[in-house]
Amino acid sequence: MAYTVGQVARAARVTVRTLHHYDEIGLLRPSGRTPAGYRRYDDADLDRLQLVRYYRELGFPLDEIAQILDDPDADPPAHLRRQHELLSGRIGKLQEMVTAIEHAMEARKLGIQLTPEERFEVFGDYDPDEHAEEVERRWGETEAYRQSQERTGRYSKEDWLRNKAQNEDWGRRFAALMDSGAPAEGPEAMALAEEHRQLINHWWYDCPYEMHTGLADMYVADPRFTAYYDTIRPGMAAYLNVAIHANAITRA
Amino acid sequence: MAYTVGQVARAARVTVRTLHHYDEIGLLRPSGRTPAGYRRYDDADLDRLQLVRYYRELGFPLDEIAQILDDPDADPPAHLRRQHELLSGRIGKLQEMVTAIEHAMEARKLGIQLTPEERFEVFGDYDPDEHAEEVERRWGETEAYRQSQERTGRYSKEDWLRNKAQNEDWGRRFAALMDSGAPAEGPEAMALAEEHRQLINHWWYDCPYEMHTGLADMYVADPRFTAYYDTIRPGMAAYLNVAIHANAITRA
DNA sequence: CTTGACCCTCACGCCGCGTGAGGCGGGAGC
DNA sequence: GCTCCCGCCTCACGCGGCGTGAGGGTCAAG
Incomplete structure (x- = not known):
């Protein structure tokens, strides 16, 4: 026909x-x-x-x-198999995106947020008056925001300086560890991941391991946080992600 | 930063x-x-x-x-919800494609095929010598092919003429039913869908209801068969699909 | 100062069609 | 046979979203 x-x-x-x-x-x-x-x-x-x-x-x-299509070796069953495989892969990728979005929605609901200095410099670029309104609009409804407001509200100038110094020190040591070629799942890396968690716990809000791994996933999924860590040292976001996950598994 | x-x-x-x-x-x-x-x-x-x-x-x-993005009413949670919804829809669509491919793979394995005249005119464009090799290459391994070969091998010239006449008569009556505005899930349509199934059963190979609905899905998913039926009467493939499904449900 | 990596603007081009112009073909109705 | 209408043909400009490269300036380290 x-x-x-x-x-x-x-x-x-x-x-x-x-x-x-x-x-x-x-x-x-x-x-x-x-x-x-x-x-x-x-x-x-x-x-x-x-x-x-x-x-x-x-x-x-x-x-x-x-x-x-002009490949002499490809017959109808081969095309069906290939297409099935490609489609399944594509669905898998989109499913990951859905998972990332669901994670972000969940994080928002539970109040997971990054520490303010992961978003803004405490000194230098940081101007509390300039950003306070935006921070309030985006995070004001969350438990973690409430906690960090309550906690940081009591900080003196010295507290802030100490906060910043500890964070930068941590960053330098972490970059050095990466330079040393140590594996991200190794004991040193995990120790620094644990220290990272404790800094958040101490300075900002309660951060259990489930929350810490949620943060780790955001560091690689979100360009802003990838950029923040990779500016300290290229590849840091991904490395830190692995270290945090390994650390959480070990301590579970 | x-x-x-x-x-x-x-x-x-x-x-x-x-x-x-x-x-x-x-x-x-x-x-x-x-x-x-x-x-x-x-x-x-x-x-x-x-x-x-x-x-x-x-x-x-x-x-x-x-x-x-410039919509003043859209805040972060709204974006997340919208994206979740859009992604889920997209995954659903791809999943349908996977299902269609799995169905085609399954059909191939179980030997579901269309009747030869749905592919080739029995007379007119049909030249058995010209197409036999292609048909053999594509369907030779299947039970349905074996059955129809065995069955049609015994047909006389009169059998073929009768086969063709019944098929064309069915097509005219089906088109007329559509012209009448009768619903695809209505009793008349289902009766003709049942007759369609019995024609296959009689002239080609055993066709239980599960197989018949599988064929119906192919009629709308595959452009070749959509084109075949829609040449008889525009929209026929889709209408027949619904009628076949309704018929199978009724008789289950 | 040199060098190499990164930045800038400018601009041609590509892929896969969307859209429309101008004209021919074919079938139904009168 | 003629007319009309729908569908077909080729030709061709154009679009969205970048890819690629040219020519030249900036910045930081050695």
């Missing part, structure tokens, strides 16, 4: 223009033409079109699709 | 060119510039970038993303 370009377009839910284009580039040529020049597509053409559309849906460029 | 365009690009896994482009079109302008003209991005910029990338991943055009 043979079909016009319009019939094929409707059946396959593509445009006529798309089919013209595929013909032009040799990806899907109609098997025939009428004396008037009308394209005639047969069943094998429709077979091929379906494969093209599936690979397109998966994001393959057309020239690559042509290569795949 | 402020970052250069390179730092941001690395942290967010995008290119510098992309960030230039976003600056150009006003989607994401750096909050500052050095006296030398270098872009300086701050934390709020990185926040916005993350949202931009998420919506891009979901296929939104940039101008639409700008509108969404």
